Amino acid sequence: MAKPVAPVSTSDYIKAYRVMLVSRVLEDKLAALYRAGMIKGGVFLGKGQEALSVSVGIQLRRGDLFAPLIRDQAGRLAFGDTVLDTLRTYLGSALGSMRGRDGNIHRGRPRDGYYAMISHLGAMVPAVAGGLLARRLRGESGIVGATCLGDGGTSTGAFHEGLNAAAVDKLPLLVVVANNRYAYSTPNSRQYACADLLDKAAGYGVTGHRADGTDLADCLRTLRTAIHQAREGGGPQLVVADLLRLVGHGEHDDASYVEESLKKSRLGADCLQLAESHLLDQKWASADDLRSWRNEAEREVNAAADRVRREPIPDPAEEDWTALSTATMRENPGTP
Amino acid sequence: MITYLEAIRLAQQKALATDPRVFLYGQDIGTFGGAFKATKNLSTEFPGRVLDSPLSEDAIVGIAIGAAIEGARPIVEMQFADFSTCGLNQIVNHAATLFYRTGTPCPIVVRLPSGGTSGGGPFHSQSLEAVYSHWPGLVVLTPATVEDAYSMLLESVALDDPVVFCEHKFLYYHLKAERLPDEALPIGKARIARPGRDASVVTHGAMLHESLAAAELLAQDGFELEVVDLRSVKPLDTDTVLASVARTGRLLCVSEEWPWGGVAAEVIARVSTEGFGLLDAAPVRINAKDTPVPYHPELWAVHRPTASTIAAAARQLLHI
Numbered sequence: 001m002a003k004p005v006a007p008v009s010t011s012d013y014i015k016a017y018r019v020m021l022v023s024r025v026l027e028d029k030l031a032a033l034y035r036a037g038m039i040k041g042g043v044f045l046g047k048g049q050e051a052l053s054v055s056v057g058i059q060l061r062r063g064d065l066f067a068p069l070i071r072d073q074a075g076r077l078a079f080g081d082t083v084l085d086t087l088r089t090y091l092g093s094a095l096g097s098m099r100g101r102d103g104n105i106h107r108g109r110p111r112d113g114y115y116a117m118i119s120h121l122g123a124m125v126p127a128v129a130g131g132l133l134a135r136r137l138r139g140e141s142g143i144v145g146a147t148c149l150g151d152g153g154t155s156t157g158a159f160h161e162g163l164n165a166a167a168v169d170k171l172p173l174l175v176v177v178a179n180n181r182y183a184y185s186t187p188n189s190r191q192y193a194c195a196d197l198l199d200k201a202a203g204y205g206v207t208g209h210r211a212d213g214t215d216l217a218d219c220l221r222t223l224r225t226a227i228h229q230a231r232e233g234g235g236p237q238l239v240v241a242d243l244l245r246l247v248g249h250g251e252h253d254d255a256s257y258v259e260e261s262l263k264k265s266r267l268g269a270d271c272l273q274l275a276e277s278h279l280l281d282q283k284w285a286s287a288d289d290l291r292s293w294r295n296e297a298e299r300e301v302n303a304a305a306d307r308v309r310r311e312p313i314p315d316p317a318e319e320d321w322t323a324l325s326t327a328t329m330r331e332n333p334g335t336p
Numbered sequence: 337m338i339t340y341l342e343a344i345r346l347a348q349q350k351a352l353a354t355d356p357r358v359f360l361y362g363q364d365i366g367t368f369g370g371a372f373k374a375t376k377n378l379s380t381e382f383p384g385r386v387l388d389s390p391l392s393e394d395a396i397v398g399i400a401i402g403a404a405i406e407g408a409r410p411i412v413e414m415q416f417a418d419f420s421t422c423g424l425n426q427i428v429n430h431a432a433t434l435f436y437r438t439g440t441p442c443p444i445v446v447r448l449p450s451g452g453t454s455g456g457g458p459f460h461s462q463s464l465e466a467v468y469s470h471w472p473g474l475v476v477l478t479p480a481t482v483e484d485a486y487s488m489l490l491e492s493v494a495l496d497d498p499v500v501f502c503e504h505k506f507l508y509y510h511l512k513a514e515r516l517p518d519e520a521l522p523i524g525k526a527r528i529a530r531p532g533r534d535a536s537v538v539t540h541g542a543m544l545h546e547s548l549a550a551a552e553l554l555a556q557d558g559f560e561l562e563v564v565d566l567r568s569v570k571p572l573d574t575d576t577v578l579a580s581v582a583r584t585g586r587l588l589c590v591s592e593e594w595p596w597g598g599v600a601a602e603v604i605a606r607v608s609t610e611g612f613g614l615l616d617a618a619p620v621r622i623n624a625k626d627t628p629v630p631y632h633p634e635l636w637a638v639h640r641p642t643a644s645t646i647a648a649a650a651r652q653l654l655h656i
Contacts, residue, residue: 065402102437110405110440118430126398127405127430134403134410137359137385145402158425161392165399168390323436323473325496328524331571333606 005228008220010284016058016078016220017275018293020050023074024272025297026083029305030090034251038309040092041103046071048246049178051271052211054078055219056146056176059227065131065145067115067124070105071178071245072148079114081107084304093311100314121153125162125175132171144230146174151191152183154200163236167204170235174226177238178213180245181267185257198240206236213243214267216275244268338516341508343482344374344447346516347489348411352382355409358493359385361396362413362447371415372449372508393423400444401431409493410444417448417502418462431498432473441496445489450478450502451542451592452624452640457631463541463593463624468500469570470597475499476570477523480544482513484567487520495523502569506542526573528580532560535586535653537646538577538603540566543590549643554650561588561650569599577603578611585616586653592640595623620653622646 027045034043046053049071057078060066066079073086088096089107098107098116108116115131117124128145135143153159154177166173179197181188194200201208207229211222219241226237244267248255262268279285285293322330338346351358360375366388369376379386389396393414400410414420420427427446434442452461469476475497479485485503492499521527529544530551539547544565551561564580566572581587587607589600600621607619622641630636 065406098437106437108438110434110438115402115405116434116438118433120425120429123394123398123426123430126392126395126426127402129395130399130402130404130410131406132402133361133387133399134359134406134408137403137408138406157422158394158398161390161395162398165390165392165395169387323432324475325435325441326475328522329475329495329497329571331574333572333574334609 003232005225008217008224012220013217014279014284016054016216017279019054019058019078020074020216020272020275021293022083022297022300023050023054023077025294026086026301027073029301031251033091033305039090043090043251044070044105044249045247045251046073048244048270049180049213050074051216051219051275052176052178052213052241052243053148055216055223056148056174059220059224060144060146063113064143065113065115065128067117067128067147069117069124069148069150069153075148080112081114083301084308087304087308088311091308092313093308094314095311120158121149122156122158122162125159126165129162129166129171129173132173133169136171142231144172144174144227146176146227148176148178150183151177151179151181151188151197152186153177154197155191163204163206163238166236167206172230173236174230175236175238176223177240178243179240180243181262182245182258184249198238201238204236204238206238207234209237209239211239211241213241214269214271214274216271217278242267243271246270337512337514338482339509340482340485340511341372341374343486343513343516344489344503345376345378347486348375349378349381351411351490351493352378352385355493357407357409358411359387359408360411360413361387361389361399363389363391363415365413370413372505374413393419394426397423397426397431397446400446401426401434401442404442404444405440411447411493412444413447415449416460417450417464418459420446420448420464427468427474427498427500428471432471435497436473442498443496445492445499445501447501447503449505451504451506452629452636453505454633454636455631456629456636458628461629463502465500465502465569466593466598466602469599473498474570475523475568476502477568478502478504478540479567480504480507480541480565482511483517483520486516488523488567491523502541504542521567523568524571524573526567526576527565528562528576529565530561530563532562532584534559534561534584535588535650536562536564536577536580536584537588537590537650538564538566539590540569540599541592543592543641546641546643547590547646550646550650553643553647557656559654559656566599572602572606574606574610577607578614581607581611581614585614587615587619588650588653589619589621590641590646591621591623593623594626595621596626598623617653620649622649
């Protein structure tokens with residue numbers, strides 16, 4: 001095997017933490033806007049999953065592919081999505097990348113390698129595999145594609161078909177499973193019967209990696225290794241991270257079904273708080289640093305939210321109401 | 337002579353030869369050449385660009401979508417149209433929504449060997465063009481001639497939108513042409529396959545040939561049916577259909593699909609709403625019976641419209 005994996009440095013850790021922090025502050029803002037009735041549609045947060053998510057997004061390179069899922073605000077920001085576009089999409093600004101045609105977490109810029117998820121879980125696994133296949137056919141190498149999903153997503157046919165097909169072609173695909181214990185309200189015990197989700201890696205003939213989803217350093221290390229192995233020709237990599245979703249499925253959901261014992265367990269720890277303790281313990285940052293970083297994040301988020309609230313909303317009269325790019329293929333019978 | 341099936345193979349060969357972005361992906365399409373041999377020898381001629389897939393329709397279409405996002409022009413083969421339902425989600429929820437949602441086009445071609453053949457049975461005979469036409473964001477094609485099989489497949493590959501290419505298995509072997517066209521009607525235009533003055537028969541796919549045979553039968557009685565081959569069911573060329581009905585005053589829609597919400601129903605809806613005044617009689621439709629497609633040839637022959645049932649319906653429409 002080629003190059004060794006570079007160790008995770010202090011500055012890597014701090015950089016990742018600061019993206020997690022912006023993500024958390026942004027999501028707190030989204031939750032507040034939701035409660036104030038200002039969000040169009042639902043709000044789906046990744047609280048408790050930032051360490052895992054950021055570790056994916058921040059360690060991909062320009063030119064790689066990334067198809068995040070519902071709880072990947074941190075990974076999205078790390079990969080190049082912005083606070084501004086997140087708010088535009090949630091608040092329904094006409095200037096957002098989805099122009100009001102789709103909302104919340106269903107956003108992306110596919111041409112930039114940032115795929116826009118559909119709600120059907122597992123669907124992005126073969127899509128990223130296909131992107132990688134096309135790159136390979138074009139003669140490009142050294143590219144990695146990553147997609148994220150949850151424990152629920154591993155039960156879908158698309159996950160199975162996509163990972164299997166990627167394994168057959170030995171594509172540099174990273175499938176990151178956040179085992180957050182619940183798919184909406186369905187617990188692991190009703191989701192799968194194998195002893196461990198990571199056991200599935202052997203079944204597909206892919207390399208498996210386990211991460212402690214509450215521990216930023218472990219997530220960074222694990223994802224760095226997995227991405228490296230995919231990039232170096234090791235084929236698909238399946239990462240399973242253990243953690244707990246610290247919010248409801250969406251902000252409409254009080255998550256009353258989450259077992260108390262799980263909340264109190266190690267899994268229920270908040271990865272952001274743990275990272276802050278680690279930064280202080282290691283003396284990589286002071287309490288003042290943490291405060292000023294948070295203030296900075298809050299200023300950015302609040303300024304973006306204020307700006308977006310003054311932006312135009314989509315105008316139905318300006319829409320061309322077509323789903324096809326080719327003008328001659330369009331038709332709209334029976335509509336006024 | 338070039339068969340309909342060979343035209344499809346030659347179109348893929350030409351697409352591969354002329355456009356480096358094109359690749360083929362599907363079950364058994366590599367060295368084996370495909371279940372129907374629509375990709376015979378192509379993997380040898382274009383090494384690394386005609387790829388066998390696992391038995392995974394969802395992944396086949398999903399992979400095509402990702403490849404298209406990255407600038408490729410994938411042509412994927414569903415072994416039978418019937419199995420495309422296992423890839424339905426990727427087709428209708430992913431490929432068909434991509435441009436609308438993100439502004440990124442999704443130029444994929446999904447080939448669906450469609451329609452009934454003798455002995456095919458419930459799961460190797462379906463005509464799903466109306467199902468795919470229901471979702472916005474797809475172009476749905478039903479070539480009924482060797483020439484169209486060739487030219488429309490090539491045009492599909494050049495199109496920036498996802499195409500569901502419903503090629504008819506019944507036409508694969510027996511339909512033949514002297515040569516392939518250099519120029520053709522564009523996608524989205526219907527064709528008057530046989531001019532006539534007494535009634536318009538609007539049809540597509542294999543039913544074109546049953547309708548033409550029915551027109552021969554009616555001609556023996558001195559009546560001239562005008563047969564319109566839709567070619568593409570989405571977009572649907574309402575103008576050509578209305579112009580034909582304007583000439584004949586009568587409409588008979590013939591479709592091999594099931595009746596509920598089918599192409600025939602859509603054509604009748606359009607003519608009734610946009611051209612009611614052109615009609616001298618209530619429109620008539622003939623579809624396959626509303627059961628799964630039966631296996632036994634004797635049952636199958638009655639399940640779908642045929643020249644004789646079309647002719648009978650035409651006589652009724654014309655009060656003869």
